[in-house]
Amino acid sequence: MGQTKINALQLFYVIVGFQIGNTLVYGLGGGAMQDAWLVILTAMLGGLILMFVYTKLASYYPDETLLQMLPKIIGKYLTYPFIFLYIIYFTYLASRACRDFAELLAATILVDTPLVFVIGSFMGLMIYCLRGGVETFGRMGEVVFPVYIFSLFVIWILLLSVEEFNINNLTPIFGNGFTPIIKEVFPTVLTFPFGESIIIMMFFPFLNNKEHLKKIGMAIVLTTGVLMTLNLIMILAVLGPEIYNHVFFPLLSATRLVSIADFLERFDALIILMMVAGVFFKVGGWTFGAAIGISHLFKLKQTKSVFLGLGTIIVPLAIVSSPNQVAYNELGLDFITLYVHVPLQIMFPILLLCIAFIRKKFSSSKSQS
Template sequence: MHNKEQVSSLQIAFMVMLFEIGSTPLFLLGGKAKQDSWLAMCVGSLAGLLLLLLLLWIQEHSLGLDLIGILRFNFGATAGSVVGWIYCLYFAYESMRNVRDLGELTSLTLLQTTPMSITMLVFVLIALYAIWKGTAVLFRLPEVLLPMLLFFYGLLVLLLGIMGSIDFRRLTPVFEGGLRPILDAALPEIVSFPFGQMLVFLMLWSLWEKPGVPVKNTISAYIAISIFLIFMNALNVAVLGPTVAGISQLPFLKTVRTLSNLQFVERLDILVTIQLFVGLLIKMMIFYFCAVKGISGLTGKPLKWWVFPVGAVIYGTSFVERDYTQHIAIGLGPSLKIDPVFQIAVPLLLAVSILLRSRFKRTPS
């Protein structure tokens, strides 16, 4: 592998954090658990951590291979390739969902009169350019964007605190309905989105500049960002109350709009929109990159061959859903049902295959 294609531990840690933020603060995840939604986030992130440990274990036992290589090695060339192609479609589909999110968010908040087809094309072209320029460019983005993003989130939380908008009593009573609603809200939904999406790093860890797996960096980044997401979830409820936060289309936007009586700051929602753009764009780029990288691995053709065709497919399919309501209904319905197959079932099969392989290796013939 060329030197220029390798990425550092810090870049991987930052990418984990930015990828996990994505569009997550946009929604109130676990809203079914009402004021306990932040506890549902805790459960989801813990389950996601177990899944992450499984993924890291798989990567440690498949050094130098990405997901496609791991599938072909464990399931055989034919079956592995078939599953690999399905994963490439899955990554492209996830990328398309983020493109649509970006388009809808733009027309909802910033550019109400600009056709969504134009804004979505711009986002796809930005991603296409970054992927065309190569891994180094893609992984340099979080180094610039993450500190800026966290600074803005911190600023907004500080303003909410100063204005006295935050009332943590809205998070009580805790465990009102017992443990059941919390578990129902967390599994499988919060595990699937965002925590289970860490699966894409099976395509990325092999780019690390050192031999082995960046375990410490990945886990530290995952834990740090989980705490941040749990806090943001609790914050939305503490500002809006569980009922309003639960029914809002974009609760965090509504939370920030409570600052509208600040005399010296106008249109803070622009700031929120930009934060969400950054998160969504990175997520969309990573899924797009994984689809391209996967197809490149399966066909043996260079990465650049596939950047345009995959981009065209992602852009074209982003118009399939009729409107935002249908987009969200599919995203929180059928999509979440198939996610566990890709995020949990296949990795478990891979782990079993790796264990059986090492068992047979050890037994003397």
Template sequence: MNKDARASEIAVTLALFEVGSSPLFLLGGEAKQDAWLAMLLAAAAGFVLLLLYLRIYRLDPDKDLYELCLRYLGKIPGWFAGFAFAAYFAYESSRNLRDLGELAHVTLLNQTPMSVMLLMAIAVPAIVTSYGPKALFRSCMIYFYMLAIAYALIFATIPLTGLLHIEFMFPVLENGLKPVWDAAFPELVSFPFGQTVLFLTLFKYAPKGKNLSTVVLIAYAFVAVFLTVLNQIVILVLNPQIAKITTYPLYAVVQLIETVRIVERADALFTLILFIGLGIKMALFYMCAAIGLQKLTGVRYRIWLIPLAAAVFGLTFLSPTYTEFIWVGLHLMLVYVDPYFQIALPLLLLVMMLIRRKRLQAK
């Protein structure tokens, strides 16, 4: 696994990772027409978390998340913390795999068994990630241009349909700040903004001496604005109430574009870009879980890919129904699990790194 990725490649990869599965859902729907305020508030909190992760990286840029845990948390506690991160990443990969399978079943392949679709879907990242992080970074650079063109087409065509209703944004803060706050914390911080904790595994592949922080923070800010605007467009088209109860709200918006005959087969285009986004996010979680297992066990990275793929495939069936799957992901995980991996453990790691650094300077 070579360490000569460009800083711009890592920044683009982070941007695509953040977009990932986010357009699949209405984010901050509890805040209704004020979802954009909840998004910006959560994005600001996520920005602080990203600064935390970059600070950890700068203190010891030659080590990834697992190596940092082993070195600064102690051998045994660090091993368990690292294994918890690897399991967390593997589970998140399985969630993206299930999202991809459910989307394919609803939109394109409703006669194909779910297990067959999921098996095909997990095979792709297993093959791509076998070439290491550098190959995935380069793939993301290619996909970035494809997704940029596709989303630009969607942004350009929606206003032409006459479906936007600006009045759906008002009144602003109708019920005060509390619904906005409740929508932002902790759900929106955990998903999607806090998931950048994954890049503590990948920052080490940036070239030394380059200003990685600047390009990463710019990419994050761009994605935060992009997701906020995209999310609000859904509300302005469908209205807050309908958008909240729609299974795939942005997909419904894209279907309305086709209805007014601005673009033919817009739903197929949107499904394709969602597949790409989900696939990239799934592959990154999967790859970082495999890197962790290698660092924790000493067994070569490629040897872990097949058993890990089997584990990710099996995890997708933990929830027998899609309703339960969504509830576990958007409520249980975001509220009770994600904050430990995105906030508590990184803060503990930073404190231990600073304490050890202070001791070394005192000697």
């Protein structure tokens, strides 16, 4: 796999699709009420800072993934616990993305289908794609991403036809002050989805041209922020802040209100299409990161068998992680976000950058002397 490469556009498609993958279906920033769209814009600024950290680290070690550069930054013996931690982290988040996908299908078109069959079928297709290597994944991104964006724009156009559509639902701006916005931004929206872009550090070594690495990273965050902001504006204009804050899948709820001439209704299939496309990127990204990490750890020359092993772990993990959707969401918001996302997405990478910066300065000063 180390011989294959992807170009800048493929990386852009994969990581933007990864960030917005299953995010648009959920209601982010609901605590800020009508200012939820401002939560996204504010979190995007933090996302740009995080992307700067990731790309700066990658510029110091351009041919190495996040886990490969750890021994050169913090030393060989301190490295292994963090490699194990990130592998577990990536694997767990892949299982959560699968569970998101299955829960949406169970709530819409596959009501009586056991989750294990939904998740198992999807993971089978996902592993088949990933076994082809990062180049295959990048080419699939070129195919799937336009489908995702096309579905999203069609949904937005349909929402404009909803009788309840009222842009005044977004007023008054800053009606509750700036405090609710900040509370929603950190740690929730900053880490999901912007902090999840840390996975890009597992793809950087496979980029065929690293000259514009920072520009690609910033373009990814800006595109994600704009798409999510526009999506939130459309949903809030249809549902209003009160309903938006009390439904599991606000985009699905808003789309169900579409009725054209009392004939064209129930556009749930578009949401399902988006979710399938989005989870393709999300699960693929996390699984790829975990497989590459395992290959680094055990010095494996190929990852095809690793993907098969991960598939047998991710499927049952997605099933047993929580008994129901409510407990699943509470675990993610109350524990994972603060005690897992924040350290691994924000604190540790910033610490790594500081140490790497000092090491580079010290080594350059030593060479000059």
